[in-house]
Amino acid sequence: MVDQSEVEKLGIPTVTVSSDQFIGLAKSTVTSTGLPDMAFVEAPHPFGMIPLNEIRAKADQVFPEILRMATQWKPAVAIRAASKPTYPAERIKFRGTYEALNKMFYDRKWSLGMPIIPPTPEAVAAMLKGTKHKPGEVVWVVPPRQGQLTVELVATLGVMSGCKPEHMPLLLAIVKAISHPHYDWRGNSTTTAPTNPMIIINGPIVKELGIAYSTGVLGGEQPVNIALGYFINLVGDIVGGSVPPDVDKSTQGSRGDLVAWVLGENEDANPWKKSYAVEHGFKATDSVVTAFGAYLGTNNTDHTSVKGKDLLNTFAIGAAGVASGIYSCLSRYDQPFSWLNSVKYMYFFVGPEHADTMYRDFPTKRSVQEYLVKKIAVPLWGYAPDQCKIPKEFGAYDENTLIPRFTTPEQIHIVVTGGAGKQSQIWPPFPTGMAPVFVVVEK
Amino acid sequence: MEKLKKFSILLVIMLGMLLFVSQLAIAKEQPQEWEIINPMGIIEVKHFDLAKRLSTLEGKTIVLRWNDKHNGNNFLDRVAELLKEKVPSAKVIKLYEIDRTTIKISGSAQESARIAKVIKGLNADLVIAAQTD
Secondary structure (H helix, E strand, C coil): CHHHHHHHHCCCCEEEEEECCCHHHHHHHHHHCCCCCCCEEEECCCCCCCCHHHHHHHHHHHHHHHHHHHHCCCCCCCCCCCCCCCCCCCEEEEEECHHHHHHHHHHCCCCCCCCCCCCCHHHHHHHHCCCCCCCCCEEEEECCCCEEEEHHHHHHHHHHHCCCHHHHHHHHHHHHHHCCCCCCHHHHHHCCCCCEEEEEEECCHHHHCCCCCCCCCCCCCCHHHHHHHHHHHHHHHHHCCCCCCCCCCCCCCCHHHCCCEEEECCHHHCCCCCCHHHHCCCCCCCCEEEEEEECCCEEECCCCCCCHHHHHHHHHHHHHHCCCCCCCCCECCCCCCECCECCCCEEEEECHHHHHHHHHHCCCHHHHHHHHHHHCEEEHHHCCCCCCCCCHHHCCCCCCCEEECECCHHHEEEEECCCCCCCEEEECECCCCCCCEEEECCC | CHHHHHHHHHHHHHHHHHHHHHHHHHHCCCCEEEEEECCCCCECCCCCCCCCCCCCCCCCEEEEEECCCCCHHHHHHHHHHHHHHHCCCCEEEEHHHHCHHHCCCCCCHHHHHHHHHHHHHCCCCEEEEEECC
């Protein structure tokens, strides 16, 4: 929709055909780009995954409406509301019980339906003491609603999610990471896929703030990680407006839409010594946030591999299948998303015991990456139609030929996290994300 | 004696009920005055006007734009056929056939602006886009 808005701004009228299931998202996107309205033709869902004769019949069905919208449509007169200041945010008086307050928040789309801690001016003022940034500073205009997220609102949403004043620098770093164009927040927060923010934290801040990095790191009863994850989704849904069913179009979604995934690296248990952040060029004294939009991952439960190679083989077969249907073959890290360059990196959250097993035979992370990049391969028949174009230099192949998903070791990201046990997780990214985003937490 | 026993049982039940009701009263939260901050964030959008609308398609250049979603091109191919039948004087350009760099979900404001400029360069009078899933 943003494309058509840009076309209109250049003085060329547009008609956009949208399926009836996505018209709400399309219209809300238009208004967020500054246009009052747009000429839409609503067609019956779906368009994708239907035979050619059916899609042509849909074109026949809506063609008269396309002609009418092209030549007769007149936009409604836009009423432009007077702009309110972004800071200070509106103060509201409310009389009622805590339960009634929570209901009021949910009814106004100010919460996700779970209890929040009331963001009183006193609580927010206390949160703001955790940063030197001015409360009126706008740190992000959050798509798709284009709500302006000020430092004051970061503090407000931090209070609501259970964060503490000392978390403010981390909250601001997380916002900086997920708002980076490489993350593609708009795509992640409106897609039909079950995508959620994934945040990895490295450095001294992990222990300073009590961020979980060991047993049950992605599970419950990790109050700091959960407060941070809840904060992220409050930002996305309240300020960004990505709420189901009209804007967040997740077909099934996941509970990661409520509490985003936040983990610390178990740096002490990393047999390769260099932490994930140091491996990516940061100092050991830096506290670093890494963010990417994640598809649901899978687990590797290998209890019996003694050799590193055997273990990596079970990792490879797990990685081969994740994000099925959407990934492409021989993906290139340095190229942008297309259906032929989709899901172009992968995260491995390796439990310490699995890491030790790998380390016995693969003394560098690089050697693990090099092995996996060759081994993560899928028979040609496993790729969705039109998503695996094999270059001539690949040589002969048939439908059973194993075609690697990746081409360079850098596409394999390894983070040691979790506690005792023979468990690890494999998480792929949302396809339009260009690359993971790294942000140093301000001191 | 029997009467006294019945009275005692009744008394115990009544006392129990009284205690239960009083406990309920304690548990019931009283309404209070709250002052809270609206967490939604102001929308501050720079407003633009729509392009001038057309009254006819006769003799116009119509660009068809596909965003790479499955079947969008097939839908627009059929629209192109219908346009040629109904408005033969119109020039129909399938953007996705002449500039493959535009076949995408743009993903950024800069890329959207670039695609719009490509369309402008074709002297388009109208764009018909398939935004489908």
